[in-house]
Amino acid sequence: MVNELVLDRVSVRFSLPGATVAAVNDVSLRIRPGECVALVGESGCGKTVLASALLGFLPGNAETAGRATLSSPSGAVDLLAASDHELATTIRSRRIGLIPQSPASHLTPVRTARAQLDEALRVHRSGQTADQLAGRAGLTPDDIDRYPHELSGGMAQRVANALALAGDPWLLIADEPTTGLDRHLVDGLIEEFRRMVDDHRAVLLITHDLAAAQRIADRVAVMYAGRIVELGPTRKVLDTPHHPYARGLRNALPDRDFTPIPGQPPLLTDLPPGCSFAPRCERAAPLCAERPFLTDDEHAAACHFPC
Template identity: 65%
Template sequence: MLDVDGLSVSFALPGATVRAVTDASFQVRPGRCLALVGESGCGKSVLAHALLGLLPGNAAVGGSAVLRTGGEALDLIGAPPAVLARKVRGRMIGLIPQSPAGHLTPVRTARSQLEEAVRELRSPRTARELAERFGLGDADLDRYPHELSGGMAQRVVNAIALAGDPGLLLADEPTTGLDRPLVDRAMGVLRELCDEGRAVLLITHDLRAAERVADDIAVMYAGRLVELGPAAQVLERPRHPYAAGLVDAQPDRSFAPIPGMPPELSHLPGGCAFAPRCARVTPACRAVPPLADGVACWEAADAARA
């Protein structure tokens, strides 16, 4: 469904260049969920916005992101803005946004916004069918966004995201501000959509949420993918020191934070960006490790060869 190859995004600022995403490559397939995880500010949401052409004018984007559906292949990075607006967004790719209540228009009811999406995207389903899919009744749809709970707003944007019957869903931090039962419910919905044959790219910093729904996990640090593999492998036997630190920081593990702070994306260190925080650093870390066999770490690669 989606093949991303060498995707890079940088922003030109006065006196600095922010390298938000560097050489990211991954695939998302029908019926599977890939969770992109990492600390806030590592470039996850920038990557998602690049796929939809929603970056500001000072962004420079390289690489490719080919979306294949119905026998057609479209490179999202090189596609004209009009194609992205009229053909891709909402129709080929559905967006479940961060902070759902803030994403909705505040002066219109949930019903009017869902009906507009159904009408403009020529949905094969009615607004009522989409609402019922997510447990929304008439009383819920007649509320304004500020009258909706976090969980109810989540259901509304889920229904809107499915209005165009997209094959790929991009969920950008969809659990922000939700309590754990609502997080589990939201992840359950994403899993159901995968089981129906859709592809899902989940952007999150919540490893527990990723574990609930993901088939595969990609770990991002300072704009680079440092580990990529099956979810069970990454969560139970992480090979990159940063991925291991994320897992160990979970409450059901050692609950120990990773020492230090991530680098600023405008002042990345030479070599491995994680080296200043890593207890396993070696002289080889002065060079940037490639993502080989699912891990970008010289020490892990040496251990695998041994």
């Protein structure tokens, strides 16, 4: 059995007084070592909720459905059914590493980066040293002797990368890692992720930065209102998108038409039964009252009238 993550109709609901938030809806996706998959879409579409579900970081009012099977030579586990103890002792940082949003805010402010790396290595009983781990993330020994407030944004990002690698996971989930970084820092981060992929790891890049996704990802999954509406090779999805929403995202880029998508996403407490994008789509027709599904094609779109 090889390393892979297979999501099969994963859904996440949040129960609120008088309402249910359908944050993730029937998401199916496969990720293998040696590839970067970018999960893109507007803020609030469910990208971070999906990552939180895989690592068991959902709040108590969340309910999940479907399966998220993480396989390895030692066996397989359904991440959605696993206990918090199992996730903490065998999954988090060991098989799946997380690079969180705003990494500097996740570092302990009163301890040096070296101290935090040393602790992570002790927990994972790794044979590496902090200097070796830092070197894999592009840091020098002097860099990690600093406190978080002494680190630049790019250096804090690299410390987060190093912490995510402490348990030698094959899969890294990077949640909006380019937000707030200068262009040269984004360039360096993309190079680091490609090195990880070349090292036969996998990266799930959660982002709204299509330019970054285009540079690093092998495949792109476009998410809208909790559903994947298009999936395929990066060049095909971004150059010749089939779903009107994916085309709208591309056309909103400054180097394209710079035209925003009209309208607003639907309320996740009141999703339409058919295509969630239909109220904003100029191609909508009566058939769109029925929900479209992704096919098994290499480049697929959940749309009755693809572009």
